[in-house]
Amino acid sequence: MVSNVQILLAEDDYQYGSVIKKQLEAAGYAVVHCFDGEVALKKFQRDDFDLCILDVLMPKKDGFTLAQDIRKKNGMIPILFISSKATDEERLHGFRIGGDDFLVKPFSMRELIMRIRVFLRRTLPKDLPGDGIYKLGDDVRFNYEEKELTRAGGETFATLTKKEAKVLRYLVENSNKLVKRDEILLKVWGNSSFFSSRSMDVFLTRLRKHFKEEPGIALETLHNVGVRLNIPECTDKDSESMATDSEG
Numbered sequence: 001m002v003s004n005v006q007i008l009l010a011e012d013d014y015q016y017g018s019v020i021k022k023q024l025e026a027a028g029y030a031v032v033h034c035f036d037g038e039v040a041l042k043k044f045q046r047d048d049f050d051l052c053i054l055d056v057l058m059p060k061k062d063g064f065t066l067a068q069d070i071r072k073k074n075g076m077i078p079i080l081f082i083s084s085k086a087t088d089e090e091r092l093h094g095f096r097i098g099g100d101d102f103l104v105k106p107f108s109m110r111e112l113i114m115r116i117r118v119f120l121r122r123t124l125p126k127d128l129p130g131d132g133i134y135k136l137g138d139d140v141r142f143n144y145e146e147k148e149l150t151r152a153g154g155e156t157f158a159t160l161t162k163k164e165a166k167v168l169r170y171l172v173e174n175s176n177k178l179v180k181r182d183e184i185l186l187k188v189w190g191n192s193s194f195f196s197s198r199s200m201d202v203f204l205t206r207l208r209k210h211f212k213e214e215p216g217i218a219l220e221t222l223h224n225v226g227v228r229l230n231i232p233e234c235t236d237k238d239s240e241s242m243a244t245d246s247e248g
Contacts, residue, residue: 004145005120006030006048010040010066011055011082016105020053023109029116037061041069048162049077050124051116056083056090064097071098074190078119082107134172137216137232144169149210158210163188167203171219171229180226 007024011017012035021031032047034040038060044052052070054063061069067079080101081094091102101115134142141150147165149158160168166188171179181200182192189196204219204227211217216232 005050005124006032007116008040008044008047008049008052009033010035010037010053010058010063012036012058013055017055020109020112024113024116027113037063037066040066044070045073048166051078051080051119053080053082053112056081056086056094064094067094067099068097076123076186076190078116078123080112080115080119134169135234136172136214138234140211140214140217142168142172160210161203164203164206167200168207168229171207171227172231175229175231178222178226178228181224184227 005028007029009017009021009024009031011020011033014035017033017035021033024031032043032049034043036059037054040054041061052067054066056063058066063081063083067081070077070079075098078100079098080103081099082103082105083090084105086094086102086104094102100119103112103115132143132145134144136142139152141152142148143150144165147160147162148156149160150156167184170184170187181197185192185196185200189200204221208219211219216230218230220228220230222228
């Protein structure tokens with residue numbers, strides 16, 4: 001699910017950063033390129049990223065300091081350091097403060113992409129269904145890529161934010177069983193802070209409203225314990241799958 005992956009690239013060398021950005025975009029990733037650590041941190045706080053690539057030596061805020069700031073917000077997102085030169089001690093320091101990998105320039109773009117894929121396999125949700133659409137019982141469809149909830153006839157009844165879609169996807173993939181709050185927080189927000197917990201409550205309330213008129217679908221909350229998304233089984237999965245394929 002490369003098309004929905006967003007990478008934060010912090011690299012003050014315009015030419016080198018542009019090469020990395022171009023190669024990653026050619027591989028299907030969305031890349032936000034920042035030229036100093038302060039701007040990169042503001043972008044990280046405002047937007048939703050799946051992986052960070054940080055140059056160690058940057059003006060205003062270096063890559064190590066930026067990584068520490070990111071880790072305060074998100075303990076799960078992969079962080080890859082890049083540097084034109086690095087001693088063993090600098091590499092070890094990068095790992096100690098929360099980095100996941102360290103590449104010395106110049107490096108192979110193919111190697112960088114392979115390393116990114118390895119990290120994303122560990123941190124992103126499992127692959128989407130073949131058609132990219134989750135079936136929530138007989139009557140509701142969840143298109144994760146388009147961030148839409150539709151009825152079987154094709155009518156869209158809700159458009160989701162990116163964060164809403166991530167929360168719902170995780171609940172759908174774990175439907176009809178209790179999912180602990182901390183598990184959702186770590187998977188979607190990357191931390192289990194009080195602020196993130198309150199933010200999650202807001203998104204759960206929104207999702208609950210979306211399904212208010214949908215019979216059989218209920219988002220159940222056990223206070224301070226967890227959440228369960230109850231979804232009815234499709235009555236005829238095989239014929240439904242054939243119908244969906246013929247419509248496509």
